[in-house]
Amino acid sequence: MIYQSDQLTITRLEGDIAELNFDLQGESVNKFDQATVASLTAGLDALEAESGIKGLLVTSGKPVFIVGADITEFVSLFGASKEEIKPFTGTNNKNFNRLAALPYPSAVAINGFAMGGGLEVCLACDFRIMSTAAKVGLPETKLGILPGWGGTVRLPRIIGVDEAVMWMATGADKRPDDALKAGAVDAIAAPEQLRDVALATLNNAVEGNLDYEARRAEKHGPLPLNDIEAMMSFFTIKSMVGQQAGKNYPAPIKVVDVIEQARKMSLEEALDVEAEGFAELATTPVAAALVGVFLNDQLLGKVAKGWEKKADKKIEHAAVLGAGIMGGGIAYQSAFKGTPIKMKDINQDGLDLGLSEANKLLAKRVAKGRMTPAKMGDVLNSIDPTLTYAGFEDVDIVVEAVVENEKVKGIVLAETEKNIDKDAVLASNTSTISITRLAENLERPENFCGMHFFNPVHAMPLVEVIRGEKTSDNAIARTVAYANKMGKKAVVVNDCPGFLVNRVLFPYFGGFNALLRDGADFQAIDKVMERFGWPMGPAYLMDVVGIDTGVHAANVMAEGFPDRMQPDFKSATEVMFELERYGQKNGKGFYEYVTDKRGKPKKVVNEDVYGMIADVCGDRAEFEKDDIIMRMMLPMAIEMARCVEEGIVGTPAEADLALLYGVGFPPFRGGIFRWMDTVGMATIAAASEKFASLGKAYELTDNMKDMLANGKTYY
Structure with missing residues (x-):
């Protein structure tokens, strides 16, 4: 035994091959938590001190390889400065650099999921053999950050810039055939043959039949693009990634910027650029929100599994x-x-x-x-x-x-x-x-x-x-x-009436109808709320839900909560219902719908609709974007606060995910409670006071007032 800890072991095999086996005790999966990173440092110390080693085999003792970093440890970084965040990636980058620079070849047997840091450690190895049952990927952009342990540096130099950007910008899992075709792995093998194939590959390199040093040179040098090729390539990539990601998700385009900025650099210089980009993204509210969604999802899964264990059959x-x-x-x-x-x-x-x-x-x-x-x-x-x-x-x-x-x-x-x-x-x-x-x-x-x-x-x-x-x-x-x-x-x-999602959705629609009453343009409202991040604005959403369904549900809500959901005016939505304009289901609502070439309903505007609702709408008026957002969002936020306070839903985390998964609340905002924490209760309270004349739906709960007074947050 060369090295042993609760996170990994390094043993000497026949033929002077060392095996580094990740096997985190007490956990069902391997991950790069702080203890594992420290053990890898100590293990490499021991390995470098061991004489006579000819090659290194990297394996996992779990059904998966390594799922990535321990995200729970990452949360402590939020609120820190870039300078404070940058060291977070430093220790493991040194580990991977040391692994990549060992004076003999290395091969990794990827037996299951190798995600994020799990794939990045594989990229530091010379040869990668993947099980037919495995998947690999760099999903960091889904968390609002970018790969911080060499992914933006090594992957483009292994599979090319275009392919590497797509891997990172989408964060998608890659199957063995896709990974092999891209060149990210060197071979795939059935699970029962994986270890033998990886060892055979390693022995071939030890015997000089495979040139591992040439591979290392490619990963350490600049990208093989001249200036003209680089200009054309990055211009095209930025345009495509920017269009797909949108302005609310900065991480995918930052991946491209980091790769472009470091394209002529050595490995060490490029890693510094990556660390800067990682730290910059980690300071954004988008990263805090998306990491929060990830952790909330894990919590929700644990709660659901807990219920499942209680089932008697x-x-x-x-x-x-x-x-x-x-x-x-x-x-x-x-x-x-x-x-x-x-x-x-x-x-x-x-x-x-x-x-x-x-x-x-x-x-x-x-x-x-x-x-x-x-x-x-x-x-x-x-x-x-x-x-x-x-x-x-x-x-x-x-x-x-x-x-x-x-x-x-x-x-x-x-x-x-x-x-x-x-x-x-x-x-x-x-x-x-x-x-x-x-x-x-x-x-x-x-x-x-x-x-x-x-x-x-x-x-x-x-x-x-x-x-x-x-x-x-x-x-x-x-x-x-x-x-x-x-x-x-x-x-x-x-x-309760409407349960959770519909109970909080209809105050949102109530805000929409009140804006129309006061002269707002439904198309303008839709555009503002779509820019806020909703997949569709309230008029379009009502058409998709079905205006007849919406009116029925609104009546249920009004009966259940008359003090804040019973309007004192006739709404434009009710007019649509009376005119039998039910939305997509019959091709006409606030918008009208025609079938496109793919057979899907396409939204079009009929200016006559403004005349149909004119009797219940004020003279057309311009509204500030922030006023539209607060008039729409505040009733939903306050009603959701009531639901948590009344015990309708267990936690803000579950409530936030219910809106994300049920009606498409913008993920980059993390949920309604995360949004309130981000803008601050003082901002929420100021909006409540500004729109107090609109009724009880805009009145803070006693608990929210207490949070304001004592500087508390939901997370």
Whole structure:
């Protein structure tokens, strides 16, 4: 044994080969936390002192290779200066440089995920052999930063600038075939053959059959581009990356800047440029927000896993009631993720529509090469369309997804309960109707909860699991377990009008309608909120949601919270509804929709709409951008604060992710609570005072006032 710690070991193998094995004790994965970085430094000290070594094999003792840096340790850097942040990357950069400069060749066996720093240590090795079961990537830009351990320096010199920028700018995982084609790895091997292939490659280099020194020279020198080639290449790359990333995500374009700036430099000089770029990005609120989203997502996953462990049985067979677009989407998602499902409707046309929806989604996967026709057949065969309750006694969970009408749902749920096992969970995919009220006609309300999917089901990650007054923990646990199995992000919330997402979304729409009442242009509002970061502005979003659906939900919210959600004026949205302009579903709403060449609805403006809503809108007026943002965002933020204070949702982290995953809140802002922390409670309070005349929806809660007085933040 050359070196041993709780993070890694270095042993001497036959033939004077040393093996560096990463195996972080007490963890399911390897990561570069501070302890591992320190152990690598000590291990390299021992390795350099060991005589007679001819080659180094780098391996992992985990099912994955190394998942990257420990992001939880990175959080402490936020709020620090660039000068304070730069040393964060220094120690491990020295480690990787030492590894790359050993007086003998090195080869790495990449047996599983090698992400971020996990791939960067591989790039420091001379030869890279990748398992067919592995994936590699540099996802740092997804966190608002850039690779800080040599990724921006070594990868372009190994696979070329264009390809390297795409890897880093998108942050995408790369499969073995893609990595081999790009030249990022030298060979791929089946998992059981990986070690042997890596050792054989290393021995070939030891014997002089592979020139590892030439490879090192390429990684240490300037990029092989003359000035004209560089000018053309970087101009094109910047244009493409800037267009794809947008102005709200600075990290991808900073990657290009760093590579361009360091293109003529030596390795050490280029690493200094990288460190400067890393530190610059780490000081931005975007990095704090995106790292926060990552950590919140981990928290949400742990909470969901915790619920799943409490479930007394697995969900092995499911059913959905109502086979329209929503029911078909639920059936598809369940079957695609491995849970057979019955799909019941009261007529054959409904079943045909549901099956058509599932078939369409599966056919797209086949067309893109992401699924074989045989697998598509297997998934379709696990969807059992039926007009009766035959076989429902064998299902573990039933999701009701019929029309959003309390009376109809009540009848269907009571009927279904009589046809399922007494132990089965019954869930309603309602978006607004009280779970407690729906449970009143059930014999086993403890087995009933809400399971609110968002449309389209296959694309929207969020599922709200709603607890009624009599819902048992076991029903929640089983439902969360089913959501997990479907690949969804489950957030458990308590029952109230609109639950969580819709409860906070409709004050946002209320702000929109009040702006129109006061003379704002709906197109101007959309543009401001899209620049704020929303994927679509409120008028466009209402069209997509469905104006009829929106008006129905707004009435539910007004009944539930009349003090702040009952408007004292007739809204433009109500006018749209009365004119049967329901949005995309019938081709006309605030905008009108025509089918483009790809068969998708394209938004167009009809100036006549302004005349239609003129009676409920004031004279056209210009509004400051910041006033539009605060009039839209403040009611949503305050209502979300109420939801946390009332215990509707457990934590600000879960609340923030619910908005990100449910309605597309701008990820670079981190969530509604992260946004409030970023702008500061003093700014929120000033806006509340400025718009106090607009009503209680703009009034801070007592807890928010306390936070202001005591300098507290949500994170």
